[in-house]
Structure formats: structure tokens, C-alpha cells
Amino acid sequence: MSKRIDVENLNVYYGDFLAVEDVNINIESRSVTAFIGPSGCGKSTFLRTLNRMHEVIPGAYAKGKVMLDGEDLYGKGVDPVTVRSMVGMVFQRPNPFPTMSIRDNVLAGVKLNNKKISRSDADALVESSLKGANLWNEVKDRLDKPGSGLSGGQQQRLCIARTMAVKPDVVLMDEPCSALDPISTIAIEDLIHELKEQFTVVIVTHNMQQAQRVADKTAFFNIEGTGKPGKLVEYDDTATIFQNPSQKATEDYVSGRFG
Amino acid sequence: MSISTQSKSSSPVKNSLTSGQRPKWLVPAVMVAAVVVGAALSALIGFGIATWAIFSAVIFLIAAPIAVTTIEGSRKGSDAALTYVVYAAFILAIIPLISVIWTVLVRGVPTISIDFLTTTMGGITGTVDQAAANAGDRPPGGALQAILGTVAITFWATLFSVPIGLLTAIYLVEYSNDNWLGKVITFLVDVMTGVPSIVAGLFASALFGLMLGPNTRMGIIGAVALTVLMIPTVVKATEEMLKIVPNELREASYALGVRKWRTILKVVIPTSISGIASGVTLAIARVIGETAPLLVTVGYFERVNLNVFNDWMATLPTFIYQQLMRPVAPTAPDPSTDRAWGAALILIVFVMVLNLIARLIAKAFAPKTGR
């Protein structure tokens, strides 16, 4: 289960304010794509339009096409809730549900939607998801303990397991390691490598080494000044972006000359 | 620095940092003097503990800052003055509280008995009271009907106000996005907080008076009046609790493809349920002692009536009011006064237990975050 994403002429607005201007990008299935760029350049905003999470913010809307294997996420009659069950998302700070156990957190996507699931199916789903998130061995003895009792890195992997349990086609990650220590970060990066075999992964990161370590392709977003919209400047193989970018702005950014 | 001012300092170390300070005994000495002079002055107008305390306090509050000023200057003097005034205000605020609680205990406890809790005022006439007063017996009769009535009416008020309050708070926090309607509702809730309780009672009475004829009295009318008073408290408490649920949890749920209403019911509310429950409990504690609205909507009855849809009912607050204002035996009001204090004790115990429960709920069901 993995789908490609094709974005055509996407503009994102917050009310009257144009936040991201005219993005065209094709993301291959079973690949890892990193979005890099200075703060406020719209990369997180753009990421959120890929599963219509931006609509949660009052006044935000997008114009353009986002095709998931040829189907427009913004087509008529498309329910954002359906979109989100196909395109999962992992957030900056780990956010397990504090009222639920580890097991229930993994099953949250299923249980919150009131879907009937047999006990054995649920057990299997919990085990496979936690194994998929490299967390099974650490928590298998305390599945009934609250998820918020785990360390930050473990919580983030729990959130990844929770996302995987919904069986999405795409996993979006919004700076998933920015709140974690280096060792937890490495664990997540290893996991991203494995996720690529099943999912299309898109990750926003501030850490350029991380982009180089995990991503097949990298997209550089930039903003010309405050009040101006963010733009996709360059999108290419990660190696090209970091070693031989075609745009001056990209080169300045990746070599640390600004931003 | 000069060393001219270390005259009477009791401090063995004499340096520029400690020079010119008041001796440690100064303030206690002023206090003792104030107490003595206060006793003398109060003796002049007829000695009493209260006058003694007041005179002593006033003298101390004037004399101590002056003493400090003469030694350390006016800046330290004004600082000391404010300090003493602040402490005095605190003591002043505590005195009535202690007096109220003391009175309720001393006069209420002797009245409380199994009989008082399990019987009503049915059949207790002036003659019965008169006889009890003459014999120095425990006051006859009891407050059972009032206890049951309070529970019944509060139950109905809670039943009405909790769903309305909860849903309103959900609208304000989760749906309104601060639009004009949300602002209007927030404003109206604030206005509702300020509605005097007697006006709420008049409203309920007028409303039912139109439907069922004037001077209709029954429990449900009182419950409606209490609902008007309870809703704003429930809305405010719930709103506050919903607001502190991190947005990340909502987003996490949406990102799993969960609908908004399920997110609210299964993620947002469970996360804040302890706060909401304790807020509701406090709201109940607040209306359970309301008297005025019940006086004009429910009336008072000597016997048990559990049917809130028919006839007058007794409640603890109106029981207290009734016993104090219209003693059963006007010539021997003591048994009635005793019953009033007994009922007041029960009422305060209700309120305190509810407050305690609110705190326990907040603690026990708070989301577990410990590692």
C-alpha cells in the first residue's frame, strides 16, 4: 500500500494571506522526500495540505490539485476525514492520547471510529504496528500502561505505530525529531528507512544532515521576505540539492550562508 | 561610612550594612504596649474582649510604623505600615469565617441526632415546641423532608444545566472559532453570571405562573431557577478545561481520520473529564445553598414530598429561613433556632463534602503523566 502524490498549481491561504504560492511537485511512491527551508517558508503549511490538516486552522484553505495516485484530494465530494485515513501524519511533538494505554493508543484510529475489531485481530494489529515502529520489544510487557509514561523518543515511535495501524498510503512527518535527543533521533531515522518499504514518506526537517541521511529526494522552500508567500525553489535528488544545486538560493541555504 | 548611628543596636557586628537598623525587640515591645494601653482604654468605655482587641490593634497599627520611622526613616516606616496593615486585614477577614464555622458547630452539633435526620416537622406544633423548651429537651421534629427536597431539586437542576452547559462550552471552544455568535454567547454567559438569585427565582415563577396560573409552587420551578444560576458556572468551568486540552491531541485524532464529533467525545472530553466533573461538582455546591429563588418558587412544606411536579416542597435553605423567621412557637423560639442551626450544619457539610469530592475527582482522574 503506497501511492504517489502529484501536486499541481497549489496555493495555500490563511484568510486573505497567501502563505504558499504555486507549488508543483511529484512525489514517487515508496520513497522518502524531505522538505527543507528557513522558518516560516511554508513547508509545514504545505505538508498539511497533503492530508487537508490545514483546514483545522480557522480560515485556512487551499486552491489547486493534490492527486493521490491520480485522485484529487480536493475533488468535489471528498471528505477530509477520508483523506486523513489514507494520508497519515506524525507531529513535531509526540502526542500520545494521555487517557489511553499504549495498546489503546495504537488502536486509537480503529477504536475512535467505532470500528468493530475482534480481540485477536486487535492483538495482531498492535503487535505488527509496534514491531513496524521498532517499539515492540520495549513495551510488550506494559501494553496496558499509559502511553504518556514512555520517554519522548518512545512516545514518538508510539505515534508512528498509531499512524501505521490505520494502514495509510502516505505518512507525513512534521519535524518528527525536533523535540528528541540524538539517540532517539537516530532510532526514528532508522525507522524512516524501513517505513519506505511500505509507505510514501514525506518529512519536514530543519536538520540538513537529517535530510541527507534519510531522504531520496529533497525539496527546498524559501520565502523572499516577511509578508511574502513561501515558494518551492528547487526539487531534486538529495545528493544534487546538497552538492550541486541549480539555484543560488538553495546553495546559500545548504551551505549555511543564510537561514 | 561614618559609625555614628550604632547607638543602641543589639547586634554585636557593627558595619555599614547593619547600622541604623531597629533593635529586634522594638516591634514586640510596641505590641505589648499597645495591648496594655488598649486594655486601659477599653476599660474606660466598658471592658470587653472585642473592644480590647480593636483598641490594641489600632494603637499598634499607628504606633509601630511611627517607631520604625523614627529609627529607620520614613521609607522603612511606610513599608512596615503596609506590612502590618496587610497582616491585620488578613486576620480581620479570618475572624468572621472562624466565628461562622464555630457558631454552626457549637449550635448545630447538639441538634443533630438520628431523630433529626429521619423525622419531619409533621405534627410539630407550637405546643410541642413549648413543652420541649420548658423541659429543656432536644428540639422535637427533624429536617428529613428538607434534606430530601434539597437533593431532589438539586438533582433536577443538575440534570437540566449540565447538558446545556457542557454543549454550550463545546460550541464555544470547538465550533465557534471566535465568530460573532461565540462572542455574543460568551457575553451572555457573563451576564448570566451576574443575574441575582432572587431574579432567577422571579423568572421561573413568572414563566410557570403564565402556564399554570400565578402562585404555582412546585419543585421543578425551583429547579429551573437554579438551572439559570448553574449554567454559567458549568459553561465557564467546562470552557476553561476544554481550552487547556492541547490542540496537538485534536490534530493527532484528525490525522488518524477520526471525525470531529468523535474526536470531541472520545479524545477531548476524556482528557478534560476530571476538570469538568470537579467544575460541575463545584457548581452544584454553589446552588445547593441558594435560598431566595426557592423561597419564591417552591415554598416550604412540613412533610416529605418527593414529587417535584406537584405541590410545595421543603429544602434545607428554606427550612433554615423558615425556622428563624417564623418559629413554630413564637413565644419559645429556641427549639426552632436550634433546628435552624442543625440544618445549617447539614447544609455546610453537604457543601464541604461536594468541594472535597471536586478536589478528589480533579486529583484522581487527572491524566496520568508519571513515568
Add this chain to the structure above:
Amino acid sequence: MLTNLSDSEERTGRRPGGETSRSSLANADTSGGRAGDKIFSGLSLGAGILIFVMLAAVAIFLTWQASPVLDIPATSVSGGEGFLNYVYPLVLGTLVAAIIALLIATPVGILVALYISHYAPAKVAKPVGYVIDLLAAIPSVVYGAWGMTVLSPALAPFYTWLSENFGFIPLFAGPASATGRTMMTAGIVLSIMILPIITSLCREIFIQTPQLHEEASLALGATRFEMIRQAVLPFARTGIISSVMLALGRALGETMAVALVLSTGGLQWSLIRTGNNTIAAEIALNYPEAFGNRLAELIAAGLMLFIITLIVNFIARAIIARYKEFSGAN
């Protein structure tokens, strides 16, 4: 072309004029209960509107039931001189009781709040906060009972002394009430009841004083008094005013303390003589036995009380709203 419909997820973000696509995305309902969203948001909106309806109903029904008072001949109104002559002593009495309460509770309440926020050691401040909340939790009828049976007799000798020594001041003119159940006592009981309102609101505001301002002041060698004058009070001024207004709103509408404590009577200057009355107490004392014209009269008085408290609360809220804008808090 683009509309901003933020409150409905279904509509926001959709491309306007988007053509129908026969995709598996459209019409798929993976989570179920799409109708649930509509029902639930409708329910919560309905509850919000119900509040509006309720308040409107309070105003409408009170006006409706009070309206006969306009048709009654002046001689049929209690007192026989028309409604205004009946109600103005009550309005004045209500204001007097509330003002006495404020005069006492404002300084004490603010100072106690200062004690909690800036004087008491951390270990003491918290329990003291509880105790103040406890004051607020005691039902008004208990305060009334206490005022009637404990405070009034305790103050009676003091009133006698006042009238003997300061009787030349109209407020303290004798003969003082022998029971002590006077306007003054009622005001004192009210002040105890509104004290927690002032204290808890002021405490919140004092605690929010920017630490930087306080430290800046202390670093300049200010004493605690000077620091409070320089940093805390200017910051808290509007907050204090609004807390006092809210307390005033409560004092105006409080019924039982006055109904139980005061032996009511006609309007008069002296605060320590039997007499005076407030709207709330007048209603509580007479409504249970009232019918016909008397009923309309009392409801009309209640309507006046509602309007007065509404204005006071409105002013308090307006101050708070303005203050929030300036401080940027919240």
C-alpha cells in the same frame, strides 16, 4: 469567488467550481458517522442559542408580569403613592447596603489578596487561598443566620455607644436598634460575602504582575511597599476596579443576608436604627404571600434590580475586556 467558510470542514479548502470526479475518494466514508458531525455541531449550537433564549425569556417574562403595575391606580400600589414612590426607597436601600459592603470589603479584600500574593510564605499562601474559597462556599442563608443571631446582638451595644457619642451625625442618629438588626449589620454581613470575590480576582491579577517590573523595582533599592506601589498597583488598577464592580453586582442582588438580618422599615438616614429595606429582601419577604397587584409590583421591583445589576456587570465586563486588550494577557 473564494469564500471563507472556516466553520465547516466539508466546504473549506475545496476548490471552488471543482468538477465532479468519480473517484474512490469521493463518497467513501471510511470513518462513518458523517451525519454525526452535523448532529453534534447542531446540538452544541442549539445549547448556545438556548442560553440566549433563556436570558431573553428572563427579560420578557419579567416585563410581561410586571406590566400591570403601570395600569394600577397610584392609590392601589403599596404606600398609596404610585410605583415610583414605592420603589425608590428600596432602590436607595439596595445601594446603601451595597456601598457599606464595598467600603469595608474593598480595602480588606485587596490587602488580603496582597497578603496572599506578596507577603505570605509559599507554604501559607496556598492554604490561605483555600480558606478564602471556603468563605465563598458557605451558603448565604448561613451568613444570614449568623448575622441575625450572632453579629447583630454583638454589635447592638456598639450602636448604642455610637448613637450616644456620634448621634449628631445623621448616619448614626439614635435611638439605636436594641437588636442590632440594622442596615449597618446587613452591610457588614454583605461585605464578608463579597470579600472572597474581590480577594480571589485581585490575587489572580497581582500574581500576574510581570516579574521583571517587580525585580527592576527591587533592584533599585525599593522597599516592598515601594515595589508594590511602583510595579504591582499600576499594573493591577483596572483589574481591581473591575473586581470591585463584580462584587458590587453580587452585593446588590444578595437577598438572604439582608432578609434575615434587617428588621425592615421605611427609608431613613440612620444606619443603626431599625428601618430601611432592599429590593431583594422586599421580594423574599413578601413574594410568598403576594397575589394580584402586589405580585406585579414585586416583579417590577425585581426587574429594576435585574437592570441595575445588569448595568453594573456590563461596566465591569467592559473594563475587563479593555484591560485584556491592553495587557495582551490571554
